[in-house]
Amino acid sequence: MSLLLGCIADDFTGATDLAGMLVRAGMRTVQMIGVPQGPLPGDVDAVVIALKSRTTPPQDAVRESLAALDWLRDAGCRQFYFKYCSTFDSTDRGNIGPVTDALMDALGTDFTIACPAFPENKRTIFKGYLFVGDELLSESGMRNHPLTPMTDANLVRVLQKQTSRKVGLVGHEVVARGATAITAHIAALKRDGVQIAIVDAVSNEDLMRIGAALADMPLVTAGSGIALGLPQNFRSAGLLAEGAVAGALNVPQGLRAVISGSCSVATNAQVAHFIASGRPAFAIDPLRLAEGEDLVGMALDWAAPLLPEGPPLIYATAAPDAVKAVQARLGVERAGLLVEEALAAIARGMVARGVRQMLVAGGETSGAVVQALGVSGLHIGPQIDPGVPWTTTLGDTPMALALKSGNFGSVDFFTKAWSVLP
Numbered sequence: 001m002s003l004l005l006g007c008i009a010d011d012f013t014g015a016t017d018l019a020g021m022l023v024r025a026g027m028r029t030v031q032m033i034g035v036p037q038g039p040l041p042g043d044v045d046a047v048v049i050a051l052k053s054r055t056t057p058p059q060d061a062v063r064e065s066l067a068a069l070d071w072l073r074d075a076g077c078r079q080f081y082f083k084y085c086s087t088f089d090s091t092d093r094g095n096i097g098p099v100t101d102a103l104m105d106a107l108g109t110d111f112t113i114a115c116p117a118f119p120e121n122k123r124t125i126f127k128g129y130l131f132v133g134d135e136l137l138s139e140s141g142m143r144n145h146p147l148t149p150m151t152d153a154n155l156v157r158v159l160q161k162q163t164s165r166k167v168g169l170v171g172h173e174v175v176a177r178g179a180t181a182i183t184a185h186i187a188a189l190k191r192d193g194v195q196i197a198i199v200d201a202v203s204n205e206d207l208m209r210i211g212a213a214l215a216d217m218p219l220v221t222a223g224s225g226i227a228l229g230l231p232q233n234f235r236s237a238g239l240l241a242e243g244a245v246a247g248a249l250n251v252p253q254g255l256r257a258v259i260s261g262s263c264s265v266a267t268n269a270q271v272a273h274f275i276a277s278g279r280p281a282f283a284i285d286p287l288r289l290a291e292g293e294d295l296v297g298m299a300l301d302w303a304a305p306l307l308p309e310g311p312p313l314i315y316a317t318a319a320p321d322a323v324k325a326v327q328a329r330l331g332v333e334r335a336g337l338l339v340e341e342a343l344a345a346i347a348r349g350m351v352a353r354g355v356r357q358m359l360v361a362g363g364e365t366s367g368a369v370v371q372a373l374g375v376s377g378l379h380i381g382p383q384i385d386p387g388v389p390w391t392t393t394l395g396d397t398p399m400a401l402a403l404k405s406g407n408f409g410s411v412d413f414f415t416k417a418w419s420v421l422p
Ligand SMILES: Nc1ncnc2c1ncn2[C@@H]1O[C@H](COP(=O)(O)OP(=O)(O)O)[C@@H](O)[C@H]1O
Pocket: 146, 147, 261, 262, 263, 264, 267, 286, 316, 317, 318, 322, 323, 326, 327, 335, 336, 337, 338, 339, 340, 361, 362, 363, 364, 365, 366, 404, 405, 406, 407
């Protein structure tokens, strides 16, 4: 069968999150790093092209997303999916609005939805307001994100700042009534000139109802949650085999390491838990990096004798006050880049020292690491926690990678993840 769903993800952890969801829902899925340069490996139903476009200048994000769309169209995909973060990570300039606009223009479509809901990870949307657990987005840890602080939970307002298209809402009272009601409401919104609608969702049942209403929508924009409800449409159309499951991962053996550049609440707790359980950890101080200290060399020398004993952790993860102090000295962008480059160089050094199973925390961090390792694509394996599957790299010398979104995973994620490896 030919490719059904073509996805463009704005960061690498988000891409594995989406690919993992599609695999769970019965679509054979491969994740490619950037626009594929060659043929896809084996038979697949869906492809996720991972970009690092969440925080780049909007014109760069648009250019790269359009290049990805061109490739997916040439590959024959029937529906397209723009994946962003379940916490709608963006700045006032973008990139969710500009990329959505460009994809709609390119596809010649006059309507799409925007729905970052991911109830299993406690991201729910009600009356257009995004909640993270019991808190509004703007009151959650996301208000302190180093690159995309989210200070408004009203998604209609947030998205309207990023697009000249009219943004509307499909409220939960409509979603609860099912696909026919959702379709009718979308038709009414279109008559009012709305071109993009935020859609409320508080449960997986809502995601399935919304999914069923999207069968004929050329472009869907969403977090990974909405992906749960799309395979049923392909199945009903006889395009996807019933009960299809993803192939098993063939996991390469080797040493293990954890690299963490996320400063999210969840990752801070995971780092603290790892250290408190007596495991070895090396902190990267961005100010020392800025002074030119060779922390990369020091970290690798420190880690080398520890590797045979189990995974050491190298981390730049820090609490909001510490991050703000660093950013005040170095600037947001320079601080982020310095840390990403250092962690990427450490990841390369780890692989040179025999590491073949690596856990990376943080979306931008994962992007930097995966690019530094020259990875072209990923096979998707079993889920560790919702939104985080194990993967193996494509190519002749594969390694196992788990790319953890900053805010995902239980507090013991850095230790328990290994037990899920097949
Ligand atoms: N101690 C620190 N001070 C300043 N910036 C940091 C620090 N540690 C990490 N960073 C940067 O913060 C950003 C975290 O983003 P990311 O890796 O996407 O994590 P998340 O998945 O939580 O969003 C990266 O650019 C990283 O380099």
